[in-house]
Amino acid sequence: MSQSIAAHPDRLLPADPGTRNIARSLLERVQDLPIISPHGHVDAAVIEQDIPFPDPAALLVSPDHYVTRLIHSSGVPLDSLLGPLEAAQRAAQDSRSVWREFCTAWPLFExxxxxxxxxxxxxxxxxxxxxxxxxxxxxxYDAISAKLREPGFRPRQLFKDFNIEVLATTDDPLADLASHAAISADPTFHGRIVPTFRPDAYLNIAHPGWSANVDRLIGEAGEGACGYAGYLRALENRRRYFVQHGAVSADHGVRTPSTVKLDAGEAAKLFDRARSGHTTPGDREQFEAHMLYEMARMSVDDGLVMTLHPGSFRNHHAPTFAAFGPDTGHDIPVAVSYTEALRPLLQDFGTAPDFHLVLFTLDETVFSRELAPLAGFYPSVYLGAPWWFLDAPDAMLRFRSAVTETAGFSRSSGFIDDTRAFCSIPARHDASRRIEASFLARLVAEHRVSEDRAHELIVDVVDSAPRRVFKL
Structure with missing residues (x-):
């Protein structure tokens, strides 16, 4: 007889019985609070059109690089988990065989x-x-398939069942946001789906589609202006369009957090060289750093929260990228430095009224050395929750331990699930709430925080912080 898969009710809570009891009480205080998800990658059309979920493997295995990368590391070829890059061949992949590979590999995930x-x-x-x-x-496989066929097992009903209040998507600057508009106009939908402005492919001139993207951007939103001036105007116009459709933030997935302030003439020359295809690696780095500065300037003007996600070496294995494309498990964290890199931006905007800059990292060595001190001084700077490789129980505890003594609780963003996996959202937020309860319970047990105050703090961390930081 196989074991039960049910998780223990005290999972992730402290082992010490007395501290665990305190954590239980704290968890109970926030367990039923609504989910606020201000950064993620669920497609708004899935919610708007109430699109049925696909088969178990296509839902839970193939699109999840957390899952496929670990199975691949044990020697399983990716083509038995993903299928070829071509969509038609991918659709023909035997879903049940992919599921069997996953189930065989399940012990790897302990x-x-x-x-x-x-x-x-x-x-x-x-x-x-x-x-x-x-x-x-x-x-x-059969049990999950049967659940997926149930009439009530659709995105809209699950949005309600999961107790989600706000869900942010991540969107191309030229997206029409039609699904967001339709959801906002639907009186039967209770909750908020907000877009997020993600301009990476329009700012990074090393991106293979950069020039074509810029052509489209200027053509659609430049108001007849051309060159660098038209480029800036188009970005500003599209940001305003996003704000009009409910956006609260702009997200930037950059290699480094470097910023530099160039005068308009110098920036225009760099832009023109890039358009002609005659740039050096140094030009590319300088232009991206300048545009990150420009994005901060625009956030000061239009109020969009600026979130920064640097530190990933994307597509580390070229043969896998060629065969299967991006987001297939071979993005690797690299070291990042913030203090000098952000100084040009923070000199001009670090104390600007109502400017919010949320800093994430894949390099946990900067938690206490750089991020907490920056957030502990600049009114604009907030600490992004542990992200990607760090959104794991022990790493979340290390984050809280590393930053709290310098920046306290008020300078953190609240939990960010950063997921495409809609059905995992409640599990991710539940894990975060348990970790916060565990950390606070230790402070109470050590008489560093009163239990009454801990109850106030956990509500702030779980619910008030994301609302405050993301202006919800």
């Missing part, structure tokens, strides 16, 4: 954040009772 989220989903969302294994692969 102790990982992915294993935690999946286990919680399997039990709480899909109603599985038996442990995942090679022996239960077909039975679990």
């Amino acid at each position: 102790g990982t954040a992915s294993g935690y989220w999946l286990r919680t989903q399997f039990h709480d969302v899909f109603g599985l009772e038996r442990e995942i294994s090679a022996e239960t692969a077909d039975a679990s």
Whole structure:
């Protein structure tokens, strides 16, 4: 007989019985609060059109690079998990065989954040009772498939069941945001789906589609202006369009957080050289750093919260990128420095009224050395929650321990799930709430914070902080 897959009710809470009791009380205080998700990658059209979820493998395995990368590291070829790059061939992939590969590899996920989220989903969302294994692969596939066919198991109903109040998407600057508009106009939908302005492919001149993107941008939003002036005007116009459609933030996935302030003439020359295809690597770095500065200037003007996600070496394995494309598990964290890199931006905007800059990192060595001190001085700077490789229980505890003594609780963003996996959202937020309860319980047990104050702090961290930081 296989084991139950149900997670323990005290999961992630402290081992010490007395501290655990305090954590239980704190968790109970926030367990039923609505989910505020101000940064993620769920497609708004999925919610608007209430699109049925695909089969178990296409929903839970193939699109999840957390899952496929670990299975691949054990020697399983990616083509048995993803299928070829071509969409028609990918659609023909045998879903059940992919699921069997995943179930056989399930023991690899013990102790990982992915294993935690999946286990919680399997039990709480899909109603599985038996442990995942090679022996239960077909039975679990059939059980999840049956759940996916239920009339009520659709995105809109789950949005309600998951108690989601706000869900942010991530969108191309030229997106028409039609799904967002339709949701906002629908009186039967209770909740907010807000777009996020993501201009990376229009700012990074090393991006293969940069020149074509800029042509479209200026043509559609430049108001007849051309060159660098038209480029800036088009970006400003599209940001305003996003604000009009409910956006609260602009997100920037950059290699480094470097910023530089160029005069308009120098920036225009760089832009023109890039348009002609005659730039050096140094030109590319300087232009991207200048445009990050310009994005901060625009955020000061239009009020969009600026979030910064640097520090990933994208597409590290060229053969995998060529065969399967991006976001297939071989993006690797690199070291990042913030203090000097952000100084030009912070000199001009760090104390600007109502400017919010949320800094994320994949390099946890900067938690206490750079990020907490920056957030502990600049009114504009907030600490982004542990992200990607760091959104795991122990890393979240390390983050809270590293930054709180310098920046306190008020300078953090609240939890960010950063996910495309809609069904994992409640599991991710539940994990964060348990970690916050555990950390605060230790402070109470050590008589560093009163229990009454801890109850106030956990509500602030879970609910008030994301509303405050993202102006919700």
